[in-house]
Structure formats: C-alpha cells, structure tokens
Amino acid sequence: MMRRADRTQANRQRMRAAAQTLFTARGYAATSMQAIADEAGMAVQTLYFTFGTKRALLAELLDVAVAGDDEPVPSLDRPQVQALLDDPDPVAQLREQARQAREIYERVAPVLQVIAHAATADPEIHELWEANNAQRVVMMERMVTALVTKTALREGLDATMATDITLALLGPEVYHLLTARRGWDAERWERWTADALVTQLLPPR
Incomplete structure (x- = not known):
C-alpha cells in the first residue's frame, strides 16, 4: 500500500x-x-x-523542470554541476555545459515559453521571469570563474564579456529559435553550442 x-x-x-x-x-x-x-x-x-496560488504552482513547475526532480538542492550544489566545475579540462567543461543545458531545456523549454508570454501582461510572472534570468546569470558567472582558473580566455575577452557570450549561447531564446522555430533537434543544438562556446571563449588551438 x-x-x-x-x-x-x-x-x-x-x-x-x-x-x-x-x-x-x-x-x-x-x-x-x-x-x-x-x-x-x-x-x-x-x-x-x-x-x-496559481503563480506559486507555476514557480514550482519551473523549479522542478530546471532541476529534474523536486529535491530542495540548489543547482550549484548538485553533483553533476560540481563535477563540471571541477573538471580540469576547459574544453570538457564547456561541452558538458552544453550537454547539461540541453537536458534542462528538453524539460523546461515549454514552461519557459509559458512564463515568457505571461510576463508581458502579468507583473507577478514578469518578476518570476526576471528572477529566473538572474539565477541564470549567477550560474554562468560561476562557470566562467571556474573556466578562467583552467585556461586563458580568447584574446580580448575578460570574464564579464565571457559571461555575456555564455548567456547568449546558452540562453532559452536561442534554444527556442533553433529548435522550435528552425527545426533543429536538441542534440544538434548541443553540438553547435558546445563548438561555439569553445570557439568564442578559448584561444585557438
């Protein structure tokens, strides 16, 4: 029972x-x-x-979709993220970032579209959207911080610009554009994003 x-x-x-x-x-x-x-x-x-409330239900739906479960463990404390940050190989880190992002977006993309559309007319949902964006910035900053302990960045980049590039390439807008609107499958997006991260952030090899 x-x-x-x-x-x-x-x-x-x-x-x-x-x-x-x-x-x-x-x-x-x-x-x-x-x-x-x-x-x-x-x-x-x-x-x-x-x-x-309905907003609280949507917020939990988002949190569970991002995490993949309902365990109250922050993203940065999850073992797979810690392993990514600790990997001594910068190329491996960036490719794993793309892989983990793909797994997350396969779960969360429909929820993010709901929030993005609702945010234009509902101040509470706009706040939820902005909070999600702010959390993404914190995550990308932490990943760039880990990256620069392993390698020099591409010439002309600093950590702030590297964070901005990472946010752009791993953002939900690009994922939605390429998968939902242009018909890419998620694995193709992952491969392209991983290659773009390596090319844009690391010195030529």
Missing part, C-alpha cells in the same frame, strides 16, 4: 503535470485553478491547499 507521504507526492506531481498541460495549450492567463484541478482529477480546494 502506498504510504501517505508517497500518495501526497504523487498527487502533487499529478497537479503539476495537469498545470503544464493546460498552461502550454491555453496559456497561463486563460488557465484557471479550477481547470487544473479538473485536469488532475482533484478537488480545487486540494490544489489551493497544496500550492496556495
């Missing part, structure tokens, strides 16, 4: 899945909490008790 904690977690996952389905199909503003509850097969009171 499923334990109560496991059942609660499974129900939470069902509600998140229902929310993502409807947010993606209808948009954030057009999706009500009642509609999410109906899609999940739950009472709407359960949805409110679990998440409180």
